[in-house]
Amino acid sequence: MKGVNYQRLNDNKTRFCDLRSVKLTLLILILPLTLCVLFLGNNYSINTHNFKPLNYTLINKLEAPLSQKNLIFIGDVHGSYDELLNLINKINYDPLKDHLIFVGDIVAKGPKSIEVVQLIRSLGASCVRGNHDDKVLQIKNILDFLDSQKIPLDEFIKEHDIPKDIVKSEHGLLAKELDVELYNYLLSFPIILDIPEYDLYVVHAGLLPDVPLFEQDPSDIMTMRNIKNGKPTSKKDVGHAWSKHWNAAQQESSSPKTIIYGHDASRRLKIKPYSFGLDSGCVYGGELSALIWNDNREIINVKCNKYVD
Numbered sequence: 001m002k003g004v005n006y007q008r009l010n011d012n013k014t015r016f017c018d019l020r021s022v023k024l025t026l027l028i029l030i031l032p033l034t035l036c037v038l039f040l041g042n043n044y045s046i047n048t049h050n051f052k053p054l055n056y057t058l059i060n061k062l063e064a065p066l067s068q069k070n071l072i073f074i075g076d077v078h079g080s081y082d083e084l085l086n087l088i089n090k091i092n093y094d095p096l097k098d099h100l101i102f103v104g105d106i107v108a109k110g111p112k113s114i115e116v117v118q119l120i121r122s123l124g125a126s127c128v129r130g131n132h133d134d135k136v137l138q139i140k141n142i143l144d145f146l147d148s149q150k151i152p153l154d155e156f157i158k159e160h161d162i163p164k165d166i167v168k169s170e171h172g173l174l175a176k177e178l179d180v181e182l183y184n185y186l187l188s189f190p191i192i193l194d195i196p197e198y199d200l201y202v203v204h205a206g207l208l209p210d211v212p213l214f215e216q217d218p219s220d221i222m223t224m225r226n227i228k229n230g231k232p233t234s235k236k237d238v239g240h241a242w243s244k245h246w247n248a249a250q251q252e253s254s255s256p257k258t259i260i261y262g263h264d265a266s267r268r269l270k271i272k273p274y275s276f277g278l279d280s281g282c283v284y285g286g287e288l289s290a291l292i293w294n295d296n297r298e299i300i301n302v303k304c305n306k307y308v309d
């Protein structure tokens with residue numbers, strides 16, 4: 001309705017000289033403000049129309065010259081910096097020949113998230129956005145908005161049903177630690193990385209086999225584990241693994257696509273003809289896995305410390 005009012009005011013500029021129009025204009029401007037104050041208890045909500053939801057890029061393509069390097073995919077790191085260094089060492093990573101691609105959830109749960117972001121940025125790696133990366137970005141987006149509008153956090157929390165500990169939560173603390181460069185780097189990760197040269201998609205959690213990419217929900221792509229009655233779910237105990245549906249569909253397809261993903265630590269390393277699940281539970285004391293995209297589809301992993309249960 002605000003948009004309609006603004007449009008009307010612009011259309012009727014010439015009538016501003018008319019006293020009646022001035023009164024009417026004042027009424028149009030003041031009435032909604034008064035109603036906001038009356039119904040919402042304070043006026044911070046007036047500013048919320050400036051709030052912009054977090055940006056995302058649904059699909060990026062990885063093309064030459066990067067796609068012509070040796071591609072090495074790495075599972076969910078979750079701040080396990082020491083383990084990532086060990087893995088990079090073990091695969092004999094050569095920056096001139098190799099290109100690293102992360103399946104998302106590089107932050108949270110483990111001890112050194114910021115160091116992980118700095119490291120993979122310095123290596124020029126590619127990454128897709130995971131649900132934990134997204135959570136940190138969402139909080140940072142809110143904090144930056146409140147800062148720019150000089151809105152006290154307490155007031156915003158009261159009005160918007162946001163958990164009280166948003167800033168003190170693990171993701172909130174990480175959001176406060178991210179500088180502009182690291183924030184923009186995390187924000188640049190697409191939801192889907194398309195590598196046409198190898199008919200590959202990289203996503204954090206999964207894709208639906210029978211819905212066009214542009215119609216799939218970014219949040220589902222970052223969280224799904226199973227599919228039940230054609231609908232994605234993050235639950236492990238209803239329906240069947242999305243990868244089961246995906247593989248069945250690719251076997252029937254004349255242009256099959258393979259997906260490399262993470263997120264599903266409880267199923268650990270999960271290799272099927274058209275899907276590679278690389279979350280081998282590093283942060284839970286499992287392994288951190290790398291998939292080398294050579295003829296053997298070689299898997300190399302390192303043992304991890306247990307940082308969470």
Ligand SMILES: [Mn+2]
Pocket residue numbers: 105130131132204222262263264
């Ligand atoms: Mn995840």
